[in-house]
Amino acid sequence: MQHWISNLTRQGVGTVLPNEPMSKYTTWKIGGPADAMVVPENPGQLSRLVRLLHEEQVAWMVVGKGSNMLVSDQGIRGCVIRLGSGLEQIEFDGNEARAGGGASFVRLSIMAGKQGLTGLEFAGGIPGTVGGAVYMNAGAHGSDVSRIFKSADIVLETGELVTYTAEDMKFDYRHSVLHEQRGIVAKAEFMLASGDRLEVAAAMAAYKDRRRKTQPLQQPCAGSVFRNPPGDHSARLIEAAGLKGLRVGGAEVSTLHANFIVNTGQATAEDVLTLMEEIKAAVKGKFGVTLVPEVFFVGER
Ligand SMILES: Cc1cc2nc3c(=O)[nH]c(=O)nc-3n(C[C@H](O)[C@H](O)[C@H](O)COP(=O)(O)OP(=O)(O)OC[C@H]3O[C@@H](n4cnc5c(N)ncnc54)[C@H](O)[C@@H]3O)c2cc1C
Ligand SMILES: NC(=O)C1=CN([C@@H]2O[C@H](COP(=O)(O)OP(=O)(O)OC[C@H]3O[C@@H](n4cnc5c(N)ncnc54)[C@H](OP(=O)(O)O)[C@@H]3O)[C@@H](O)[C@H]2O)C=CC1
Ligand SMILES: C=C(O[C@H]1[C@H](O)[C@@H](CO)O[C@H](OP(=O)(O)OP(=O)(O)OC[C@H]2O[C@@H](n3ccc(=O)[nH]c3=O)[C@H](O)[C@@H]2O)[C@@H]1NC(C)=O)C(=O)O
Incomplete structure (x- = not known):
């Protein structure tokens, strides 16, 4: 060892x-x-x-x-x-929600709704942790983390603990300062508003229903593979390039949502990477648009 x-x-x-x-x-x-x-x-x-x-x-x-x-x-x-x-706890204090970096973002949104708090409805179908959501400025249905973020306790590379405000986080579309400055979100605070419990539940149910119809939730995947180019949708471009159902090994362009790649059983990372390259080449060739991955590739290649 x-x-x-x-x-x-x-x-x-x-x-x-x-x-x-x-x-x-x-x-x-x-x-x-x-x-x-x-x-x-x-x-x-x-x-x-x-x-x-x-x-x-x-x-x-x-x-x-x-x-x-x-x-x-x-x-x-x-x-x-x-x-x-011990880094997964969730608590509420008035209109504020505090959650450990390892807490489920879905669980946080459901608990907020049950408290009659509005602002986290968009998070209902984002299957990550609070830390991952802050790192990504995760978003859906016209909202994202930056809209409700108050502050986060972050452990920097040296082990030093700092508290970052929304301004410090430099949020942008699927981006935060943590893409440039390494650190770990140990805890985050969100500022919500008091709302109607039934209205929040109804909005979350509608989003969930829409996702079930448009995203392959039952197959192993990682959400949108590519970021959306300005003013367009990667999924539209990939579908228009005729790539739905395209396969490399066990990886397949979802037939339900063209910007999702699903693991049909035995897909390897190489299968997914090769499929991503084929998608990029086809979309570039057909529309002149360079797709940029949203998913992170990590590890040795
Ligand atoms: C079915 C499905 C639907 C999805 N829908 C959406 C959607 O609508 N909107 C959306 O934005 N995303 C969506 N995603 C993508 C994904 O859920 C989000 O990006 C999510 O925020 C990632 O969180 P995670 O904890 O899984 O992060 P991971 O995938 O584990 O990590 C992602 C990045 O965050 C970093 N990170 C993780 N935890 C921390 C931490 N505590 N501190 C600092 N950095 C950390 C990692 O190092 C890595 O760089 C979807 C994924 C799936 C599978
Ligand atoms: N395709 C994939 O690779 C993956 C897809 N997912 C999907 O992402 C979503 C979130 O996953 P995860 O973070 O693991 O959470 P869970 O699926 O574990 O959800 C935890 C609980 O929250 C409920 N729930 C989930 N979403 C909502 C919502 N929008 N509104 C109200 N209740 C909700 C679930 O009910 P219920 O059982 O009725 O959904 C469940 O009781 C799920 O829909 C899941 O199917 C998650 C991981 C991988
Ligand atoms: C899943 C993710 O986030 C998702 C988020 O859930 C949804 C809902 O708000 O909006 C974005 O997807 P999206 O742009 O593909 O949104 P969708 O509503 O599914 O599709 C938009 C449009 O693309 C077209 N479309 C979609 C799917 C498809 O197979 N073919 C197609 O042509 C349709 O015209 C549709 O109207 C986020 N993706 C990105 C890269 O911004 C993620 O980031 O992982």
Whole structure:
């Protein structure tokens, strides 16, 4: 076992899982092993873990629910951090919601609705963590995280804990400052408004119904594969290029939604990457538009 892995085991910074298959932690169900996954159970363990990795110069990354991530078949060299139960708590204080970075974003939205709070209805079908949603400025149905975000406690690469406001986060379409400055969202606060419980529930049910009809929720996928180009929809371009149903190995352009790639059973990361390249080439050739991936490819290739 590598020195740093046995060292982490001794340091009490959370559960250490050597050689952990990442396919268990991605919604595509794809990905080779991480050298080690570490699951800190509380903010203190998280800070100490990041500080130790920094001191030992071990490469690390954080995974939420792996719903926007393509992990290489060779897996990930270094440490993958996944937030444990003490970083999944959700609480409400008046119109404010506070959630650990590892909390389910869907669960947060459902609980907010039950409290009679409005603002998180859009999150009902986004199957990630609060940390992943803040990192991505996740959004749907005309809203996104930036509209309700108040602040976040973030552990920086050095282990230092900072509190970032909405301005600090530099939110944009599927973008936050964390794309340039590495850090882990340990906790986030959202400012909601008091609303009508029944109206919130009805809006969420309508969004859910629309998703069921337009997105392949029953097949392993990672949501939209490509960002939308300004003023257009990647799905429209991919469908118009005649690519629905196109397959490479076990990866297929969804026949329901053209910007989703589904794992039909045994897809590898290479299958998905090759299919993405074919889609990009066809759309560029036909419409002159360069599609930009929304999903992150991580690991060794
Ligand atoms: C069926 C389906 C529907 C979807 N619909 C939508 C949608 O409508 N709108 C939308 O925006 N997205 C959608 N997505 C994509 C995805 O759910 C979102 O991007 C989500 O916010 C990712 O969260 P995650 O926890 O799974 O992040 P992951 O995929 O685990 O990670 C994504 C990125 O966030 C980083 N990250 C994760 N946790 C943290 C943390 N605590 N601190 C700092 N960085 C972190 C990771 O390092 C990585 O770079 C959909 C996906 C699926 C499968
Ligand atoms: N295709 C894929 O690869 C994946 C798709 N998904 C989809 O994403 C969505 C969220 O997934 P996940 O984060 O894992 O949460 P869950 O599916 O675990 O949802 C947790 C609970 O919330 C309920 N729920 C989910 N969405 C809504 C909503 N919009 N309004 C009200 N209640 C809701 C669920 O009810 P109920 O059981 O009735 O839905 C369930 O009781 C689900 O629709 C799921 O099917 C999730 C992961 C991977
Ligand atoms: C799923 C994601 O977010 C989704 C989010 O759920 C939905 C709903 O708000 O709006 C975006 O999709 P989208 O632009 O494809 O929205 P949809 O409403 O599904 O489709 C838009 C339009 O594209 C066209 N369309 C869609 C699907 C398809 O197979 N073919 C097609 O031509 C239709 O004209 C449709 O009206 C987000 N995607 C991006 C890249 O911005 C994600 O980011 O992972």
